[in-house]
Amino acid sequence: MNKPIRMAVVGVGRIGVFHARHVQELARETGVCDLVAVSDTYGDTASRVAAALQADQATEIHAFNDVSDLAASNAIDAALVASRTEDHERDARVLIDAGCRVLLEKPLTHSLASAEAFVADLNRDPRRKNALMLAFMRRFDAPLLKAKALLEQKAIGNVFKIVSVLEDPIPPPVGYNSAGLLTDMAVHNCDEILWLLGGPLPEYVAAFGSNLYNCTISTVEEDYDDAFLQMWFPGRTIGQVMVSRNHVAGYRNATWIYGDDGVIHVGHFQEDPRKVEVEAYGRDGVIHKESISLRDYGPDVPVFITRFGESYKNELDYFITQCITDAPFSVTHEDGLNAMRVAIAGGEAICDREDTTRV
Ligand SMILES: NC(=O)c1ccc[n+]([C@@H]2O[C@H](COP(=O)([O-])OP(=O)(O)OC[C@H]3O[C@@H](n4cnc5c(N)ncnc54)[C@H](O)[C@@H]3O)[C@@H](O)[C@H]2O)c1
Numbered sequence: 001m002n003k004p005i006r007m008a009v010v011g012v013g014r015i016g017v018f019h020a021r022h023v024q025e026l027a028r029e030t031g032v033c034d035l036v037a038v039s040d041t042y043g044d045t046a047s048r049v050a051a052a053l054q055a056d057q058a059t060e061i062h063a064f065n066d067v068s069d070l071a072a073s074n075a076i077d078a079a080l081v082a083s084r085t086e087d088h089e090r091d092a093r094v095l096i097d098a099g100c101r102v103l104l105e106k107p108l109t110h111s112l113a114s115a116e117a118f119v120a121d122l123n124r125d126p127r128r129k130n131a132l133m134l135a136f137m138r139r140f141d142a143p144l145l146k147a148k149a150l151l152e153q154k155a156i157g158n159v160f161k162i163v164s165v166l167e168d169p170i171p172p173p174v175g176y177n178s179a180g181l182l183t184d185m186a187v188h189n190c191d192e193i194l195w196l197l198g199g200p201l202p203e204y205v206a207a208f209g210s211n212l213y214n215c216t217i218s219t220v221e222e223d224y225d226d227a228f229l230q231m232w233f234p235g236r237t238i239g240q241v242m243v244s245r246n247h248v249a250g251y252r253n254a255t256w257i258y259g260d261d262g263v264i265h266v267g268h269f270q271e272d273p274r275k276v277e278v279e280a281y282g283r284d285g286v287i288h289k290e291s292i293s294l295r296d297y298g299p300d301v302p303v304f305i306t307r308f309g310e311s312y313k314n315e316l317d318y319f320i321t322q323c324i325t326d327a328p329f330s331v332t333h334e335d336g337l338n339a340m341r342v343a344i345a346g347g348e349a350i351c352d353r354e355d356t357t358r359v
């Protein structure tokens with residue numbers, strides 16, 4: 001049996017704590033990993049979270065305030081980085097330079113220029129090229145994987161349009177660092193569409209942005225609180241992304257995939273947030289219909305944990321498996337850069353009311 005992968009979680013804020021708990025669960029369930037450290041630069045977060053997590057395991061969890069000290073400690077083989085977006089690149093670089101493999105939260109970095117420079121540096125040598133997995137959890141999500149399988153079976157024929165919606169019910173937490181609504185939120189939808197289509201990047205994008213409601217209640221700095229992005233792929237395929245911080249009635253995630261023989265729909269905004277519908281319809285009616293039940297993380301967790309908790313655990317499980325076998329990752333810094341390229345092109349093209357035609 002291989003030695004367990006010694007893992008750290010860097011950045012144990014809103015999502016990092018859940019990532020750390022998933023490392024502990026996998027350690028208990030399979031013995032493939034151990035949570036040996038957490039690192040966080042903000043106040044006493046590292047020691048406070050380490051103490052809370054320690055109650056669930058015997059192996060000591062070391063607390064670091066600085067990722068360089070963690071990297072120099074020789075205590076870890078791999079790390080999950082869920083720090084502030086503006087710290088992603090620095091944290092990932094330090095860990096990769098120290099020989100670790102890194103599962104990095106989205107977006108890859110805070111700006112396109114830094115993302116391009118980071119990717120170029122990683123690609124310069126074979127070890128670094130295989131060192132980073134981008135945490136696009138949708139690629140490990142059971143309902144979306146079912147949709148992808150239906151697509152690959154040609155259940156709805158040839159695809160010509162994908163619509164992907166992501167809407168938050170509440171503002172990001174106080175102190176949250178956003179690289180802009182499209183880079184922070186739509187990067188998920190952009191990657192989802194690129195992954196589902198499995199082809200080249202779009203050739204053109206257009207986008208609209210508005211400030212509607214969240215901007216009046218949130219202290220977090222962000223360019224827009226509501227946006228629409230359209231991408232045109234080579235040929236006749238389009239992708240449409242809707243992102244918003246303004247869906248106060250609850251977290252809404254939905255994807256519609258249109259083909260010349262039917263449509264697939266994933267996700268539904270409904271009474272029970274722990275159910276996701278996957279349905280496909282053709283000209284003669286139902287092709288596929290199932291309701292997938294999600295794990296119950298309890299009522300007091302962030303909305304994205306209720307919807308994607310199991311997907312985060314699946315991506316972590318996959319990451320650790322690849323670390324054990326020293327195998328490459330299926331989703332990398334290149335995918336992180338591609339999704340950013342589309343989202344940021346949308347940000348550059350974005351129109352608000354002043355740029356449009358008066359009726
Ligand atoms: N994949 C997903 O679905 C998903 C969901 C949420 C967040 N994320 C990503 O994960 C990363 C972390 O997001 P998060 O929601 O955990 O953010 P967060 O703000 O809760 O935590 C991020 C870091 O900021 C620190 N922090 C907390 N409050 C702070 C303050 N007031 N001032 C300075 N620092 C503070 C935390 O200790 C932590 O180190 C981000 O890059 C985000 O894009 C991904």
